[in-house]
Amino acid sequence: MARKNGRRNMEPATMTLTFATPDTVGGSYYIDLSQAASIVNRRFYRQGINWAVGSIKVFSPSSGAVGWAKLPNTWVMSNAWRKAFEAWRSQQNKALEEGGAESMKAAFNDFKVYMDTDHVAATFGANLLPTDFLASTPLVGAWEPSKIVLPNVNPDGTGSNVEPAQRFLHVVGTNVNGASSRGIIEGYADSRSVPQSPDPVGPDIGGTDNWLARMFDVGSDMEEVLDNATLRNDTLPYNQDNYPGGEGQLSGLEYHDVAQLVSYSGTNNVGTQTIKGGNFPCGLMKFTWTPESSANLVVQVNLIPGHHRGYLCEPMTEM
Helix, strand or coil: CCEECCEECCCCCCCEEEEECCCCCCEEEEEEHHHHHHHHHCCCCCCCEEEEEEEEEEEECCCEEEEEEECCCCHHHHHHHHHHHHHHHHHHHHHHHHCCCHHHCCCCCCCCCECCHHHHHHCHHHCCCCECCCCCCCCCCCCCCCCEEEEEEEECCCCCEEEEEEEEEECCCCCCCCCCEEEHHHHHHHCCCCCCCCCCCCCCCCCCCCHHHHCCCCCCCHHHHHHHHHHCCCCCCCCCCCCCCCCCCCCCCEEEEEEEECCCCCCCCCEEEEEEEEEEECCEEEEEEEECCCCCCEEEEEECEEEECCECEEEHHHC
C-alpha cells in the first residue's frame, strides 16, 4: 500500500469497468470483477474478495429484460466458502511441506471457484472481459479455476478405488457424485451436524423434582401455561437438513435486481437502465439479457474507491 507521511494513500485504479455481450440474441453471462480488475490495472486481484459496487448501468438499442444475480449474501455462503478455502489451502500446503517444495508454490496461487454448474460448463473462458472506449478486445493472462483432490476415488487397473480424482468447485447448486465439480454450500451442509433432533430433548418441567416450576403452581392453569411456553414454536423456523444455496433449498443464485429496457424512438437512441449497487462475494456476477429484437447489451460496473489496492472491498475471510 502506498504511504505518504505515515498515511495510506488511495492507489489509482479503474473505477468503471465496461463489458459488452458478444452476441445479439441474448442469454446468460458471467463477470468476475477480480479478473477484470487484474486486466485493466495490470495488477493481481485475488478472487476471494467481497467487492463493493456503487451501481451498474446497462444499455442497448433494443428493448428487453435484464436479470442480475450474485452469490448468496448469507452466513451460510460465507462459512461454506471459508471452509472450502481452508480445506483447499491446507491440502496444498501439507503436500508442499511433505514434498519439500514450499519454494515452488505457484506465484499467483489463488482459490478460484465457479458460481454454479452452468458456469462450470461454460468455463472461465466465457467470462465477459472489460473493454475500452474503442471497444477493444483485451489480451488476457491466466485465470484458472482451483481444483481439490479426492484420494481413493477412482479404480486402478485392479479395480480397487485407490486412484485420486480432481474436482472443480462451484458455490451454489447440486453436489452430484461423479460430476466434474463439487458444490461448496452443499458440501458444507453435508459436513455439519444438525442443530437439534426432530424431538428436542429437555427437562421434565412438570416433574416433582422441578421445584422452580412448582413454586408458581398456584392453580389449575399451570399445565396450559407450560404447554404454551414449551410446546409452541419449539422447532426450527427453517429446514434443518437443507441449506440455502445447496441442492435441496433455493439452489439458484441470489436475485440481485431486475430491469426493463425500453428503446426510445429514433435510430440513434438507446434504452438505458441502472441496476442497484451492493456487495458481490468473490466479485462474481451473473446476468440474463432477453432482447425483444436482435441487439447486444453493454454493461458498465461502477466500483467504489477504497484502500484495497484502490477499491472498497474486503477479503472473503472477513465477510
